[in-house]
Amino acid sequence: MANSVNISVEAPIENQIQEITYDGQEIYQAPLSMSENLARLAQKIDFSKTEDEFCNIKKEGESSLDVKSEEDKEPGYQSSLWPWDSVRNKLRNALTEVCVLADVLSIAKEKRYMVLDPIQAEQIESRPMVQVYGRKKALSAAGAVLLNGVERLRASETMRMTRNMPDFHIDLLRLRQNWRLKKVSNTIVGDLSYRTAGSKFSQTGVFEVTKAPEEQIAQAMSMNATGPAPSALRVTVPPELQGVAFISVLCQKEQEDVVTATLSSSALNCPGTLPGEGAELHWQQKLEAAQNVLFCKELFARLAAEAVQLDASIPHMVVGNQIMATVLPGIQLLIGLCHNNGQNNNNPEGVKSEGSGNKSEHDHVLEHSLHQLLRAVHHSNTHHPFPHPASGPLGPSKRRSLAGPMAADRYELLEMSKEQSLLEQIIQQAQHFFMRRRSEYVLDTIAKEVKDPLIVSHWNALNSPTQSCVKINIMAYGYDAVCRTSLVVHVGEKTLKCICRDGKVRHLSYELQELRDLIYCQIYQHQMTAVQAVGRCMGWQLLASSSHLGSGPVEPLGNASSCLLASPNGDRMIAIRCEPSVGIQVFIAQSPRKDFFVSELVQDKKWENLGGAFKEVKLEKMEGKNFLNKMELLMACLSSPL
Amino acid sequence: MHRNLPQNKEALLKSYTTRLKEDVKSMLENFEEIIKLAKGENDSQLNRMTQIEQDTFEMQVRAANIVRAGESLMKLVSDIKQYLILNDFPSVNEAITQNSKLFRTKQQECDQKLMSLRDDIAADLYDLEDEYFTSIYK
Numbered sequence: 001m002a003n004s005v006n007i008s009v010e011a012p013i014e015n016q017i018q019e020i021t022y023d024g025q026e027i028y029q030a031p032l033s034m035s036e037n038l039a040r041l042a043q044k045i046d047f048s049k050t051e052d053e054f055c056n057i058k059k060e061g062e063s064s065l066d067v068k069s070e071e072d073k074e075p076g077y078q079s080s081l082w083p084w085d086s087v088r089n090k091l092r093n094a095l096t097e098v099c100v101l102a103d104v105l106s107i108a109k110e111k112r113y114m115v116l117d118p119i120q121a122e123q124i125e126s127r128p129m130v131q132v133y134g135r136k137k138a139l140s141a142a143g144a145v146l147l148n149g150v151e152r153l154r155a156s157e158t159m160r161m162t163r164n165m166p167d168f169h170i171d172l173l174r175l176r177q178n179w180r181l182k183k184v185s186n187t188i189v190g191d192l193s194y195r196t197a198g199s200k201f202s203q204t205g206v207f208e209v210t211k212a213p214e215e216q217i218a219q220a221m222s223m224n225a226t227g228p229a230p231s232a233l234r235v236t237v238p239p240e241l242q243g244v245a246f247i248s249v250l251c252q253k254e255q256e257d258v259v260t261a262t263l264s265s266s267a268l269n270c271p272g273t274l275p276g277e278g279a280e281l282h283w284q285q286k287l288e289a290a291q292n293v294l295f296c297k298e299l300f301a302r303l304a305a306e307a308v309q310l311d312a313s314i315p316h317m318v319v320g321n322q323i324m325a326t327v328l329p330g331i332q333l334l335i336g337l338c339h340n341n342g343q344n345n346n347n348p349e350g351v352k353s354e355g356s357g358n359k360s361e362h363d364h365v366l367e368h369s370l371h372q373l374l375r376a377v378h379h380s381n382t383h384h385p386f387p388h389p390a391s392g393p394l395g396p397s398k399r400r401s402l403a404g405p406m407a408a409d410r411y412e413l414l415e416m417s418k419e420q421s422l423l424e425q426i427i428q429q430a431q432h433f434f435m436r437r438r439s440e441y442v443l444d445t446i447a448k449e450v451k452d453p454l455i456v457s458h459w460n461a462l463n464s465p466t467q468s469c470v471k472i473n474i475m476a477y478g479y480d481a482v483c484r485t486s487l488v489v490h491v492g493e494k495t496l497k498c499i500c501r502d503g504k505v506r507h508l509s510y511e512l513q514e515l516r517d518l519i520y521c522q523i524y525q526h527q528m529t530a531v532q533a534v535g536r537c538m539g540w541q542l543l544a545s546s547s548h549l550g551s552g553p554v555e556p557l558g559n560a561s562s563c564l565l566a567s568p569n570g571d572r573m574i575a576i577r578c579e580p581s582v583g584i585q586v587f588i589a590q591s592p593r594k595d596f597f598v599s600e601l602v603q604d605k606k607w608e609n610l611g612g613a614f615k616e617v618k619l620e621k622m623e624g625k626n627f628l629n630k631m632e633l634l635m636a637c638l639s640s641p642l
Numbered sequence: 643m644h645r646n647l648p649q650n651k652e653a654l655l656k657s658y659t660t661r662l663k664e665d666v667k668s669m670l671e672n673f674e675e676i677i678k679l680a681k682g683e684n685d686s687q688l689n690r691m692t693q694i695e696q697d698t699f700e701m702q703v704r705a706a707n708i709v710r711a712g713e714s715l716m717k718l719v720s721d722i723k724q725y726l727i728l729n730d731f732p733s734v735n736e737a738i739t740q741n742s743k744l745f746r747t748k749q750q751e752c753d754q755k756l757m758s759l760r761d762d763i764a765a766d767l768y769d770l771e772d773e774y775f776t777s778i779y780k
Contacts, residue, residue: 134694135680141698142676142705149709153716169723176727177737183728448780456775461764477776 039083045090159214165221168211168232171283175233179287181209190235192291194298198381201298207287208236235283241290245339247299249366251430254330293339299374299422300337306423316423325423327430328494328510335370335426369429369465373422431493432466435510439470439491442515446523452476452626453526455519466493472519474526476628482537483530485522489515521558524578528561531576531631538635539568555581565635572638574631575614584627587614588638654725661718665711672704672711679704 015028032040082088108114159165172188175181180191193205212234220230281289300321307316307323317324321337385398399416402408408416440459447455453474460469467490474485490497496508498518508514525547532542545563552560560579566572571591578584592608617634624630679697688696774780 130690131694134691135697138694138698138701139676139680142701145702145705146708149706149712153712169720169727172724173727176734177741181728183724188724188728444780447775451778454776456772458768458771461760461767 036083042087043083045087156214165214165217166230166232171231171233172209175209175235175283178284190287192237192241192287193294194291194378198378198383199298200381201294201301203240203294203297205241205291205294206238207241207290210234210236231283233283235286237286237290241293243293243340244289245293245296245337247296247367247370248334248336248338249363249370249426249430250334250336250361251327251363251366251434252332252334254326254332295371295374296337296339299370300335302374303335303370303423303426306421310421310423323423325427327427328434331434333366333427333430363433366426366430366433370422370426373425377422428493429465431510432468432491435491435493435496436468438510438512439489439496439515442512443470443472443519446516446519450523453523453530455523467491472522474523476530476626478625479530479534479628482628483526483533485526485529487522517557520580524558524561524580524584527584527627528563528576528578530628532563532565534628534632535565535574535635538632538639540574540635540639541566541568541570543573549577552577552579555579557581567635567639569639573614574634574638576631584619586617586619586631586634588617588634589614651729658718658722658725661714665714665718668711669708672707676701676704 015031017026018029019027021027104114108116160167172181175190180196181188183189188209190207190209191205192207193199193201193203210233212230212232217230217232300323303323304318307318307325310316312325314326316326321339323335325333325335327333389401400413403413403416443455443457447457453476456473456475458471458473460471463469470489470491472487472489474487475483485501487501488499490499494510496510496515498506498508498515500506500522506518508518528545528547532545535542543564543566545561547561548559549562558580560577562575562577565574565576567574573589573591575587575589576584577587598605619627619630622630622633624633679701
């Protein structure tokens with residue numbers, strides 16, 4: 001312990017160094033007195049902080065407190081104010097607040113101006129349940145809306161499925177396959193006109209396609225469960241095309257005056273309504289009916305225009321919905337447009353009774369021909385003859401396009417431009433119809449009137465609307481192999497052409513009498529030739545014959561004819577004279593005349609062979625089926641030796 | 643298959659596509675919104691009850707929107723069908739050729755039948771005429 005070392009122990013510098021002099025001496029600041037220290041710390045107290053926060057800050061650590069103290073120190077030193085100033089201010093504030101509180105309390109106590117109520121503390125606890133219920137309700141409402149929508153979709157689907165409801169789109173597809181349709185904005189519009197088929201009629205045939213309401217379909221289905229399913233489509237046709245229409249064609253004798261004619265013809269029995277008009281028609285039928293109406297209108301408009309343009313010798317008349325044209329003298333063709341659109345239902349009974357009084361009936365054949373003619377026009381409008389020019393308009397006929405290369409002159413071109421109008425064609429057909437009917441009538445009546453030679457007429461099955469042909473055979477029963485006269489009559493529009501057995505061609509007019517006369521002439525000619533043929537068969541000799549006898553009274557038609565036959569041994573003679581107005585007369589003569597008496601002038605006996613006077617045979621009293629048979633018997637009788 | 647469609651047809655087809663997309667999108671968005679509302683995360687200034695009522699109504703409207711979008715899709719399907727039916731010219735042409743073929747064969751059949759009928763009738767008529775005109779009774 002002897003060599004111990006002195007260790008100097010210095011107390012740490014507790015006081016802050018205020019100044020270091022040049023000689024290294026440190027001058028310390030005088031330590032703060034207790035009061036000063038308290039004042040400094042008091043300055044640091046933040047009265048705004050609550051107790052908790054204050055503690056928290058303390059826990060955070062000394063360093064932050066130190067930094068804070070440094071910062072706080074500045075105003076402490078800087079402010080030359082009294083160090084307890086902040087404390088005093090805080091205390092004063094606290095006092096003010098306490099005073100206010102005391103005032104409030106005192107006022108509250110009085111219960112005159114202010115009442116203190118307890119605050120409900122439960123609100124916080126009930127909050128989640130209300131929200132849950134609220135959301136549940138909201139979600140279920142939203143779900144109900146969704147389910148509703150789904151249900152509606154499903155219901156419509158199942159109804160269509162289970163009850164076999166027609167599908168709109170399938171019907172639309174079928175409609176599209178048969179008719180022209182297009183969509184214009186929101187509607188589906190169709191066209192039923194014949195434009196695409198070559199029609200140039202101005203009236204449009206637009207119809208509208210809509211969806212039929214489902215209730216109506218259901219109703220219709222319940223009404224007729226067995227019938228065809230109703231369509232889901234509804235077709236709306238413009239009112240001018242609704243209903244039924246047809247072109248009535250009447251041929252009638254000319255009326256006394258025009259007024260009655262129009263009156264009786266205005267009472268054309270209009271067609272009834274379509275079957276099942278009351279119920280909704282199927283669209284196909286409805287459209288077809290409308291198309292027919294349009295077609296009839298076009299046909300009638302065209303015919304009416306032609307009737308006005310044509311300058312016939314007897315002008316055609318167009319009155320209202322009727323065209324009158326003269327076919328043959330005394331015979332009129334009435335073409336009328338009947339359109340019953342179901343709106344102006346004038347009593348059909350009255351119409352019918354008047355219509356039945358009118359003898360002439362609607363001619364279906366001519367109506368059909370009219371339809372055919374217009375369709376042919378449509379066809380020619382779209383089907384142009386080949387070759388089609390690469391440039392230039394389509395349409396001129398083949399003859400017309402050949403006119404250039406063939407150097408046709410003006411006359412030929414004019415001839416080409418002439419076209420037969422529909423009206424002319426139908427008038428021709430009507431004329432032919434009448435000619436045919438009349439010839440039929442004439443032939444039948446002659447066949448009835450004339451029993452002896454049989455008149456057999458055969459109508460040719462091959463004919464055209466304006467030409468037909470009849471073959472007439474004249475023969476006697478039992479002698480058709482011996483002699484037969486046949487002739488052919490071509491029935492045209494206004495004339496008849498008759499080709500006779502001998503090859504002669506005769507043109508007859510539309511007058512019935514001419515044909516009648518011709519046939520009668522042919523009958524008598526036939527009788528004469530037939531007698532000659534029978535005579536030849538019997539070995540008789542034809543001495544003379546003349547078909548145009550000059551003797552006797554003048555005949556109203558034709559000429560008298562005659563022939564003279566001699567028996568094989570020449571002792572008997574038969575003379576036949578045929579006059580169309582009288583009939584056939586037969587005379588016989590005997591060669592060794594029985595009544596020969598020798599007179600003063602003719603004394604020789606040989607003169608008895610000269611033949612005697614002709615005596616008429618009473619044909620009607622003879623036996624025999626017909627004239628030829630009688631003649632055969634007569635010849636046989638006369639040729640037998642007496 | 644894209645031919646030179648006219649301008650408006652092209653536009654129409656595009657509009658069909660956009661309608662489809664919009665409707666599907668609307669369905670999805672509305673559904674998402676409903677789910678979001680059901681979560682209830684949004685804090686607002688409103689009173690709680692008012693908020694709940696508003697949510698309820700919003701959900702209902704959104705559900706109705708979904709239904710509307712569904713129906714709109716059905717309408718779209720129907721429109722597309724209609725468009726196809728009205729503008730499917732190949733199939734229409736096919737139908738027309740088929741129809742015309744059918745009618746042509748029918749016409750031929752009818753013609754043949756009529757011809758044979760006419761021949762029969764003509765033959766019979768000849769005999770009948772013969773018989774009638776050679777008989778006593780006329």
